[in-house]
Amino acid sequence: MAKVTLVEAITLAHNWEMSHDPDVLVLGQDVGRNGGVFRATQGLQEKFGNQRVIDTPLAEGMIAGLCVGMAAQGLKPVAEIQFMGFIYPAMDQIVNHMTRLRNRTRGRLTCPVVIRTPHGGGIHSPEHHSESVESMFCHIPGLRVVCPSSPARAYGLLLAAIREPDPVLFLEPVRIYRYARQEVEDNGQALPLDVCYVLREGTDCTIVTWGAMTVESLKAAEELARQGISAEVIDLATISPIDAETILDSVARTGRLVIVHEAARNVGVGAEIAAIVAEHGLYDLEAPIQRVTGYDTIVPLARLEHDYAPSVARIVAAVRATLS
Amino acid sequence: MAKVTLVEAITLAHNWEMSHDPDVLVLGQDVGRNGGVFRATQGLQEKFGNQRVIDTPLAEGMIAGLCVGMAAQGLKPVAEIQFMGFIYPAMDQIVNHMTRLRNRTRGRLTCPVVIRTPHGGGIHSPEHHSESVESMFCHIPGLRVVCPSSPARAYGLLLAAIREPDPVLFLEPVRIYRYARQEVEDNGQALPLDVCYVLREGTDCTIVTWGAMTVESLKAAEELARQGISAEVIDLATISPIDAETILDSVARTGRLVIVHEAARNVGVGAEIAAIVAEHGLYDLEAPIQRVTGYDTIVPLARLEHDYAPSVARIVAAVRATLS
């Protein structure tokens, strides 16, 4: 059992699944010889050859469209989009085909595709390299959106995503790609999709978050514990469909809800979580819901990016506000 | 003063503004000789010539990108995308440029562009002709999203949209393009953006909606009135940014909120409205919020489309549920 980073866990999962399922293949810009801009596919082309690890020309829509065609023939493509800010040329194929082929043909043709892309900022990247626009994708019926928050979950959830018979958008939080090492058993065990993971139990307030913000949220929970406040931290993990039950159960116990995400607030996924609770858990709420999110601005370039994203202090303040 | 349909009001607004502002021009597929697939630009090319009403080749991304370039030079393009299901090739230009040019250049270059597109279904159209994916666009910082619900508001809001110094996505509810005629004074008077319009006052429950669903909601309010229930109907009109105050004021009076939209529920704009109220109006709520929306499925083809969209009965039932 090795201690690996999140990005290394991604590579391990690819490697496992490609070794065990000949229909799985990888494609994208610079994924082969270069191993991907973050090295997530490092070594795979060497091992599996350039028919199964394909360096494509530079066109995201093309990558997504090829996936649809290959998947319709029963292959299971795992595609990389270099940064989430470059995913828009692929939207048409994702919305109008990848997520619709099964429904459109009443199950005759299906689309078992995984699109992986980095998620979020915080690493002083250039323009367009820090986006987290998951909410746009969560609105698309037929698509699963998944975001791991640790090496182990990256490994298990990516395996699950590749095995899922329908398309999955797999978001990889860049800020924690190499944040910490964790023991990950490379045994091909997938983790369940469509469920939240409770990272820390608590009684006073529920914090729901995902991706890199789990780190800030856990730090905030520790700070709150020092202040005598017990916060429960839930990692959404599958951002769509949302596991409403786990959240509602938690809020039923704590009576308070703080949602933390990096993306802009307006019609972010935080809105959906708040709406679910306002519909189905209203009587459990003892205080207004709070959203701690990126502002409704464009992610600023490096010099202001830390003023944009939720900080431990903002999360702590929001939790305290629900308790006052 | 003429009685006009919503789509005729759109034509009138174009005509007024093009007559009074030489920088305004129209472009899109089939907008010239054919006057647009819904005839919204009928007669404009004849009057203003093909330098100001431009039939473009078939490429939505291209249309949006040309708009950015023209707007940077001070023109005010009004572009038509034939159906909202065909807007995805334009996403990259809308998200990464149109809405960012001002911010990116600190105001040196700006993007006064209007993109008009039909919104919603209900008219037995073919596949992809019935989409209402406004929520994806509302998540984009820097973009206004506007949707009129009557001929008069179509006229006034489109004028406002064209005059706005920043980009506006202008959604035209196809189902009511020719639903009713209304007196519209063609006097160049714009209506304010960024505010809701209260279509019917009420005391028992607030219904927030927009576009074609205002018609169903008003019908529901009438039915409810017959049943002794007084519903307030608010037309959001500017879907982003949301005029939270008007909604919160109303909920403070009625204590109940039902949100009605045609789009899928998950991370729809209804979620944002619910979240705003759960954050800022929680103590006013006397019952759980209800969302009456399209299902989280792909808009079905004609034979099932009426089972998909909110109906008067579903709205009535939801309002009654908040009262029980």
Next chain:
Amino acid sequence: MSTAAQFDIQYRQYLDPEGRFLPEVDPATLPEFTRDPAELLKMYRMMVLVRAFDTKAINLQRTGKLGTYPPAAGHEAAQVGAAAALHAEDVIAPVYREIGTQMWRGVRMVEILRYWGGDEAGNDFVNTRHDFPWCVPIATQTLHAAGAALAFKIRNQPRCALAYIGDGGTSEGTFYEAMNVAGVLKLPVIFYVVNNRWAISTPLCQQTAAQTLAQKGIAAGIPGIQVDGNDILAVRHVLEQALARARHGEGPTVVEALTYRLSDHTTADDASRYRSASEVEQGWAVEPMKRMRAFLQHLNLWDEAQEVAYRQECNLLIEEGVNEYFATTKPPVTAMFDHLYANPPKRLLDQRDEAVQLSGAKSLHG
């Protein structure tokens, strides 16, 4: 100044509008099928069936029994000729107007009518399980064909993919991306441009400054060829050659078929708003059915009596298909939920329950 590269685009036509070989054509050099009565008759008969069915579909729409429908009239040679060139194990990625190809390959009339009648079930082709469904977002299907072709290549299958695209469709960047990747990866795919000179109201000259659409392949480094799309012999032969190249690992080809859209864009369109009667008349003068019929008559393979009898036959087949369509009931409300995921999320199942309940209580609907 030196020359870095040179290209040319060839044009292929065998028959003149009266169904006679062009003077420069030596029939003996043409492929076998041009001398095979069974094949020739099969092609012509399908063209007639397609035209008759198309006419019926328009009538169904006019009488409120079908939704918006995109007529195929004028495209019969382009469509049936392509179908005849393909192998059964190949796949096509159609747009929305390709019933000629589809019917040859086994798509049933009831399927076509169900789809345009507003029911996705029409796409669940019983006979052509691998073919892509109708594609409405313009040009997107070209990438699906390329993707399928990549799958064939990876799996070493001797199969090809053929993507249809219209003249208007060639303006979408997607088309170019598909050609480009197909060129680099040498994919067994044909980009079949059906140039009917109009994209709704946009004439070709407003669509592109390119003299031919076949030359668009040059941008991707792949060969392009132009063919008279109203000459089914030329269409089939050019495509057979392109498919043979693809099947032998020599990569993609762009084939441009020159034809004319004789009808409105769809039943929701009124083409008289934007094109002249005389232009349409010219279109009718060179349309493909007449040409093939004359050719067969010159060969004494066909006559008026056979035509009349066969049309009768067609009408019966069409009546059967239409009746089958009329007999299909409205899909259950569950249909919109049940094909979205292999593993549907709980929340969707809850919504499904709600919808079922509401549809049971239909009388309450507003």
Next chain:
Amino acid sequence: MSTAAQFDIQYRQYLDPEGRFLPEVDPATLPEFTRDPAELLKMYRMMVLVRAFDTKAINLQRTGKLGTYPPAAGHEAAQVGAAAALHAEDVIAPVYREIGTQMWRGVRMVEILRYWGGDEAGNDFVNTRHDFPWCVPIATQTLHAAGAALAFKIRNQPRCALAYIGDGGTSEGTFYEAMNVAGVLKLPVIFYVVNNRWAISTPLCQQTAAQTLAQKGIAAGIPGIQVDGNDILAVRHVLEQALARARHGEGPTVVEALTYRLSDHTTADDASRYRSASEVEQGWAVEPMKRMRAFLQHLNLWDEAQEVAYRQECNLLIEEGVNEYFATTKPPVTAMFDHLYANPPKRLLDQRDEAVQLSGAKSLHG
């Protein structure tokens, strides 16, 4: 079989890598600027300044004083030659690597450093108010250039737009859409393809099967020409001709400049992972600075002493620019709110207040 269309792509080069005219070139037939010492020196001096500034920027990044930066080394002739061909009132739509063109046109070093140092204010060019800002989403800028060109055309202004694009960028459909619409509308725009043979780790042969990138224009029916991008005389002349055509209403041109990326893709890249040292060596053997310097020395317009003195001058200019950069403070937190809308929504102003408060209380941050 007849020929429907024919095309060729010409290649232009005047100087060999040693700065001598190629045998087939008659210098007398070349444009005036090739004989104008002031112009020649101005171009060379800018190339030297650009190379020196580029080196400095890389060093700043290496020492943590700049963010990720995309080096321009090897592109000086392609960039400065283009700048010299443009008029001040023309506009450029750059990608991210075009400092050579930008500096010629008046973009200040402090602006370049501010942008790559993580501050949007760098895009608020003081001197080139109409030029587009740096563009990161590949190929999108080509449409902005086309749009600006359409504005020029509508307003009857004798201006042109020039869009940069890399070899990798030519694979995005957007590029093709821009060429196509420019062709139809005859827009005064140049698509300037800087083919440096790599797109990060993707070599040209994996990017496209096209033998040249200039031929991509054929798809749009617009002329294309290839030029030695390390020969600043040829670059400038070819672009001047294309711009003259555009300015006279004859429409767009694709100009492909052949060059080589001598550095890593960006400071975050390690090119040794994917390309050989010998290939890079070959790139250095034909790089543009040496060639132009040799040319000037052959003409006795330049010598070692001048070179040393001028480099000194450059260093002072650069030091000035860098100091100006170091003197710029972190933008206020309000900067992310204040340039988004002319009429900011209330909710955004509330968020702005919140952010201001938080940034005042910085010590609380986690």
